[in-house]
Amino acid sequence: MKVAVVQFPGSNCDRDKVWALERAGVKAELVWHTETDLSGFEAVVLPGGFSYGDYLRSGALAKFSPVMQEVRRLAERGHPVIGICNGFQVLTEAGLLPGALLANTCLHFVCKEVFLRVERTDTPFTHLYQAGEVLRIPIAHGDGRYYADPETLARLEDQGQVVFRYAGPNGELGEAHNPNGSLNHIAGIVNERGNVLGMMPHPERAVEAALGSEDGSRLFQALRMSLEVVG
Numbered sequence: 001m002k003v004a005v006v007q008f009p010g011s012n013c014d015r016d017k018v019w020a021l022e023r024a025g026v027k028a029e030l031v032w033h034t035e036t037d038l039s040g041f042e043a044v045v046l047p048g049g050f051s052y053g054d055y056l057r058s059g060a061l062a063k064f065s066p067v068m069q070e071v072r073r074l075a076e077r078g079h080p081v082i083g084i085c086n087g088f089q090v091l092t093e094a095g096l097l098p099g100a101l102l103a104n105t106c107l108h109f110v111c112k113e114v115f116l117r118v119e120r121t122d123t124p125f126t127h128l129y130q131a132g133e134v135l136r137i138p139i140a141h142g143d144g145r146y147y148a149d150p151e152t153l154a155r156l157e158d159q160g161q162v163v164f165r166y167a168g169p170n171g172e173l174g175e176a177h178n179p180n181g182s183l184n185h186i187a188g189i190v191n192e193r194g195n196v197l198g199m200m201p202h203p204e205r206a207v208e209a210a211l212g213s214e215d216g217s218r219l220f221q222a223l224r225m226s227l228e229v230v231g
């Protein structure tokens with residue numbers, strides 16, 4: 001059971017993700033973006049950062065990296081794929097998740113801890129959380145405003161594909177708690193099948209008390225348990 005953490009030129013938090021995964025008991029390995037064979041891996045994590053310097057649009061160039069064909073193949077076979085921050089941007093650019101991440105409404109890079117409300121717990125990534133539970137997880141992005149056209153947004157909501165929403169400390173929704181202007185306060189979504197997760201907040205930055213929160217740990221533990229079940 002091994003998880004690939006892909007490194008694009010300009011990725012960051014890649015090593016943090018390996019560390020967070022290994023802390024949760026998952027064997028993880030860094031994989032350079034030119035890799036064309038991920039057959040030894042059960043799941044993939046696309047990390048945060050500034051792949052290709054965010055040129056053109058965040059994630060727009062990384063989608064052409066050779067490894068993305070393999071990421072697509074694994075996703076289509078139902079393997080878990082997680083895109084965190086820039087990884088989420090890459091997944092939307094690659095069409096593995098619907099919608100797009102636009103510039104924050106404030107037009108600034110925002111780096112702070114936020115509250116997330118867990119909307120769905122029947123996924124390989126969130127089954128250790130309670131529905132409605134409020135997590136403290138940091139964000140750090142300039143392009144985090146989730147956008148989708150009205151039909152896509154309605155479909156996401158109808159099908160329960162919204163996994164995390166920005167909220168207040170008691171789970172209340174409101175623009176004051178939405179750090180980037182995301183539609184419907186969306187912080188994370190899954191694909192229809194539920195095996196591809198994209199989220200802007202960084203759970204790997206919240207996996208031990210010294211980091212200010214341990215709320216991200218259960219996401220990686222949940223992934224380990226899901227992989228163990230599949231074998």
Ligand SMILES: NC(=O)CC[C@H](N)C(=O)O
Nearest residue numbers: 048049085086141142143
């Ligand atoms: N921390 C990150 O992954 C940054 C994501 C992205 N490049 C942005 O600024 O929006």
